Amino acid sequence: MIQRVLVANRGEIACRVLRACREAGLSSVAVYAENDRLGMFKELADDSVLLEGDTIAETYLNGAAIIEAAQQTGADAIHPGFGFLSERAEFAQAVMDAGLVWIGPSPQAIEQMGDKMSARQIMKRAGVPVIPGVEIEEEDETLAMQAIRAAAQETGYPLLLKATAGGGGKGMRVVQTPDELEQGAQAARREALAAFGDGRVYVEKLLMKSKHVEIQILADAHGRCIHLGERECSVQRRHQKVFEEAPCSSMTPSLRERMGQAAVAAAKAVDYVGAGTVEFLLADDQSFYFLEMNTRIQVEHPVTEMVTGVDLVREQLRIADGQPMAVDELNIRGHSIEVRLYAEDATNNFLPAIGPLAVFRPPVGPGIRLDTGVREGDEVTPHYDPMLAKLIVFAPTRQEALQRMRRALDEFVVLGTTTNIGFLRDLCDVPEVISGDTYTSMIDDLYPDGYGFVPKQEHLDVALLSAAVAETTGMHRLRTAHKQSSGDVASPFQSLNRRYP
């Protein structure tokens, strides 16, 4: 029986998992780097251990230190969240070798699916269609470039360069024309090397106007393997998803069944146990192609939870404990949309932003869920991914979900750090988003010269009026907590000044 879970992650997903542990009656342990000392996730755990060092290699990617922390604190299981060590087979193996429960699929399954080439082979054997493409094995810069040029000729343009070891849009580049190939390939290899320590890339034909549709699966150790329907994540910027929904607007019951069966076949092919996601590209003729399998919980898992009523993280804990999953027959109802809030300046080529969260007032009300790892008074630093929160809405229909999302984004007040809230709000009014005809390159097509925002004169006048009145009446003196925080341990006075609405 699992009693105490160490969460080997930080921020929003650590909070999500730690809360699930609390709900399941399990005690929990957080690990944190020095610059996360004030992080909310640390406060949600029963115990916490500092991971010493300045780089993520020394902290959140330091498997040995994390396993040691688990042993020190009496944790008997490790949940990796997403990113970081979640898809490192050797870490999963090390956890198990240390006598701890790994909350995830077997190291063999991670390895087979983590390598894009072996995943493709397995899919082909399981009868799932794959996109035409070529893997570049050469490590040497010159030889690799030669091989990439040859592969590009074979697949044709436009094409996609992907890190073989990758995920999350890192080390990924779209190449439209042959003269962009050189620069794109170099950047992809460099990013892949920096992010995964493996510079190998993969050249793939880019399918135009296709949808990104992924199937959530759950498999337990008692031989049950099911799918929980799809998520559509077509609205992406530089292969980073920004707007995700369930169900997919163009899904039919028979297509869902076919894709679901393909995903289940994929999972069974590697004896998968746990929660996983099989990603597909869906062409407009309803043909679909295997992209990859993510052997972990995903960022966008909440939309599936909203429409199926299944708590996926809770099921992960149950399955890892050797229990059968507690899921009834699949029953999809209503519509759910998630948007990812990033600290970034959408009007300046989406440059990541930093600063204090001087005001952080999320929307509330029916059908609204916020998964976040930050709160008012926190500082957004350049050390980690700039995702601040995921705003999820649920409503009976897609149209109502979109209306709810507009309302929620309008109510969301974040002051002190630039966010993409305005950009997300504009997305909700894009005709393709309203009609559901979204496709993966939509954002690039919508904003060929970059996204811009021009305020209405009336609104700018109100903003100027507000700032002038605030300055005149000394409204800034109401908030003394947010001057220039030095990043030191919070003084009690700082805590006292935090406002609780």
Add this chain to the structure above:
Amino acid sequence: MMEHEFRYNGETYDVVLERTPRIWTYAQHCAHPREDGRLRIYLENGTKAWAHVAKVGDVWWVHHCGRIYTLERLEAGASSNEQHGGLVAPMPGVVLEVLVSAGQSVEAGQTLMVLEAMKMEHRIVASDNGTVTVVHFSAGDRVEQGATLLDVEDTE
């Protein structure tokens, strides 16, 4: 009557506030400040709205109708500190590659340096034709936000 100067998106705005006992007016809109960091707004067209405000450094952050406005307050008589020819780091990061050296002439749009920040690559690009006079960092160096990376003298 109170007068303030703000900068928004590179433009300077003069705001002259009129005051009636409890209400402030500008551009036909009225505002009533609250204790909780909000203002009640009475628009010229008769509708009501809210504005949320917070000051960070010299900048007022205003949320109104779902949008954020960052208004930098300019002290009376203060001169603007525009960058002249220096190319600065948009955020803290690490220099991945330096593609030019001092004395080299460059064209507008040419990539001069590649930075990595928040796990993404950023290209530092020349805004005009000119000559590189100083390169302040080399590959592998860590840079702070706002650090001048290179000096480029414009070609007349």
